[in-house]
Amino acid sequence: MHTVLVEAPGGHYPIHIGSGCLDALADSIPADATSLALVTNVTVDALYGERVRDLLAAAGKPLVTIALPDGEAHKSWDSLNQVFDALLARGHDRKTVLVALGGGVVGDLAGFAAACYQRGVRFVQVPTTLLAQVDSSVGGKTAINHPRGKNMIGAFHQPQAVVIDPDVLQTLPAREVSAGLAEVIKHGMIADAAFFDWCEAHVTGLRALDAALISQAIRRSCEIKAAVVSQDEREAGVRAHLNFGHTFGHAIEAGLGYGQWLHGEAVGCGMVLAAGLSARVCGLDAAAVARIQALVQAIGCPTRAPALGAGRWLELMRVDKKSRGGKIHYVLLPRLGAAQVHEVEDAVVAALLLQSGA
Amino acid sequence: MHTVLVEAPGGHYPIHIGSGCLDALADSIPADATSLALVTNVTVDALYGERVRDLLAAAGKPLVTIALPDGEAHKSWDSLNQVFDALLARGHDRKTVLVALGGGVVGDLAGFAAACYQRGVRFVQVPTTLLAQVDSSVGGKTAINHPRGKNMIGAFHQPQAVVIDPDVLQTLPAREVSAGLAEVIKHGMIADAAFFDWCEAHVTGLRALDAALISQAIRRSCEIKAAVVSQDEREAGVRAHLNFGHTFGHAIEAGLGYGQWLHGEAVGCGMVLAAGLSARVCGLDAAAVARIQALVQAIGCPTRAPALGAGRWLELMRVDKKSRGGKIHYVLLPRLGAAQVHEVEDAVVAALLLQSGA
Numbered sequence: 001m002h003t004v005l006v007e008a009p010g011g012h013y014p015i016h017i018g019s020g021c022l023d024a025l026a027d028s029i030p031a032d033a034t035s036l037a038l039v040t041n042v043t044v045d046a047l048y049g050e051r052v053r054d055l056l057a058a059a060g061k062p063l064v065t066i067a068l069p070d071g072e073a074h075k076s077w078d079s080l081n082q083v084f085d086a087l088l089a090r091g092h093d094r095k096t097v098l099v100a101l102g103g104g105v106v107g108d109l110a111g112f113a114a115a116c117y118q119r120g121v122r123f124v125q126v127p128t129t130l131l132a133q134v135d136s137s138v139g140g141k142t143a144i145n146h147p148r149g150k151n152m153i154g155a156f157h158q159p160q161a162v163v164i165d166p167d168v169l170q171t172l173p174a175r176e177v178s179a180g181l182a183e184v185i186k187h188g189m190i191a192d193a194a195f196f197d198w199c200e201a202h203v204t205g206l207r208a209l210d211a212a213l214i215s216q217a218i219r220r221s222c223e224i225k226a227a228v229v230s231q232d233e234r235e236a237g238v239r240a241h242l243n244f245g246h247t248f249g250h251a252i253e254a255g256l257g258y259g260q261w262l263h264g265e266a267v268g269c270g271m272v273l274a275a276g277l278s279a280r281v282c283g284l285d286a287a288a289v290a291r292i293q294a295l296v297q298a299i300g301c302p303t304r305a306p307a308l309g310a311g312r313w314l315e316l317m318r319v320d321k322k323s324r325g326g327k328i329h330y331v332l333l334p335r336l337g338a339a340q341v342h343e344v345e346d347a348v349v350a351a352l353l354l355q356s357g358a
Numbered sequence: 359m360h361t362v363l364v365e366a367p368g369g370h371y372p373i374h375i376g377s378g379c380l381d382a383l384a385d386s387i388p389a390d391a392t393s394l395a396l397v398t399n400v401t402v403d404a405l406y407g408e409r410v411r412d413l414l415a416a417a418g419k420p421l422v423t424i425a426l427p428d429g430e431a432h433k434s435w436d437s438l439n440q441v442f443d444a445l446l447a448r449g450h451d452r453k454t455v456l457v458a459l460g461g462g463v464v465g466d467l468a469g470f471a472a473a474c475y476q477r478g479v480r481f482v483q484v485p486t487t488l489l490a491q492v493d494s495s496v497g498g499k500t501a502i503n504h505p506r507g508k509n510m511i512g513a514f515h516q517p518q519a520v521v522i523d524p525d526v527l528q529t530l531p532a533r534e535v536s537a538g539l540a541e542v543i544k545h546g547m548i549a550d551a552a553f554f555d556w557c558e559a560h561v562t563g564l565r566a567l568d569a570a571l572i573s574q575a576i577r578r579s580c581e582i583k584a585a586v587v588s589q590d591e592r593e594a595g596v597r598a599h600l601n602f603g604h605t606f607g608h609a610i611e612a613g614l615g616y617g618q619w620l621h622g623e624a625v626g627c628g629m630v631l632a633a634g635l636s637a638r639v640c641g642l643d644a645a646a647v648a649r650i651q652a653l654v655q656a657i658g659c660p661t662r663a664p665a666l667g668a669g670r671w672l673e674l675m676r677v678d679k680k681s682r683g684g685k686i687h688y689v690l691l692p693r694l695g696a697a698q699v700h701e702v703e704d705a706v707v708a709a710l711l712l713q714s715g716a
Contacts, residue, residue: 085506091676115513116512116513117511119499142477143477149446152442152475153475154474155477155513319446
């Protein structure tokens, strides 16, 4: 097992990574917890619920399971309220601890529930998708969606611990593996060109979930993300780089309706667009653009942007949290392994979208 | 004008107190705000909305007014979502600033909206009830209610500034003045026996909103609350003392249905019960209990507890945020001007409730 530390103002905590590390889950439960709530979805509950409940029994606390409907469409107030109702019905107090078992939807929602329940209780992340393991479970961003935009209602609330066992990925559909790999390769693009090279070289093994390769990819992703979050918890600066491809990606998710494309798929396609914009705005060379497009394709994500029309694209991106005073800011790459934030004129973006058939 | 400073980890900010200080409201708007949202209720909007919009115009920012229905029953998800809908429809970004104009319901709800919108934006408190001026606008506690309990969903989120103009109290119904005075005298009971004496001596002038007396009462209340919050923002210790009378009070509000009694009325009655419990548990003398009951009555708050039945009282208090592991903790007074937290056996509380006809 390997441990990566996050040292943010809002909390210092370990990310435990390794085959079988789920077995030690009870060690991550604070001793003074009065009760536990396992927040998951019905799909994950059927696969891992019983095992995790057995493991948590070692902590010796009363436990309630809250199994939400599966899918991005349920990252909603209704699901959030289902958590609050269950906690209040059982009399869970401020010393309760939530355990988020699932992908990004479960982690974001359970984390936000923990941020708001009685003005804040503790929680532990147990991500079960590759995307959640390499991205959303680390860093304390929690949220639910609003019909007008993804993650519009949320909080920064750091977990007590993140427990990442790659073994649970064996039950993950191939499409979700591809979506998770989008965030893996993103870390290379924005911060570590050598890791990008490594991903290119091992893409087949990564998609096949080769144990050593996938553990290495998770570890490097968590190291990069933990370093960024420790430096800039609230996204005043460098943390914004993690949003590479996300402004376009969020527009895809909102434009097509949440749940049509997986978040990672939208980000994968968004990174291809952001690479194209980088070439126009800050000099990313054509070879790098081509490598980015090829790697997004090789991991199994879509590279062709949906045809929303430039006006709709810009409208959707303007409501995204990266906008300031009506101007859209984009994370762009001057070269592989480095990122910058640029304010770009709508006309430049519209030209790119037109050329991309979007 | 007098300024009291709050110096909490979550934010340092001024509380401006004084007749006419509303006129300088625009000075409390951060220069880099991209837009403003005036969150109020329909009653306050009719009284002060136009004047406040004129004052905010000096800040030179686009402004939207969000006027919610009036009353504790509307401290709900529906109202919160009304704020989010308006902000998103107008494209308010992370640099927007919310201005909460109203009583405790508006301040708590607008503060929670600010805590969650795009994971946190800034806000300014402009309290227009005595209760909000001496209590809820200071200290960063924000929340909405849940059918199973008051303030169950919320966050700690400190404002940028609090602007308290006692002149606006002239339009406040007498019943609301009484409810606000309950929190004023609470500050004397828990932290300053001389201030309690002063309140006893000036109760008639305070109820009549004598300008000098009410300003002095607000200032001393804010000084006491600011000192407590600066020392213990997240209620790990001494901040709990501010909840004197609130465990009983919240049970009254929930038991009768939110909005039947005003919060301050419920707290007033709750303080009489808590004084009686203090006599049984930690030796508050009978003369002090009688003075507390007499002063609660003199300010115009109810002193007779509603007859919910002891079982229902205890059930309602157990879900309150002050409970830990199913045990109810009470803030009690060993003497006037000092507070302690005690875990009290249900049987002792039940005996008190029975004796009180509750």
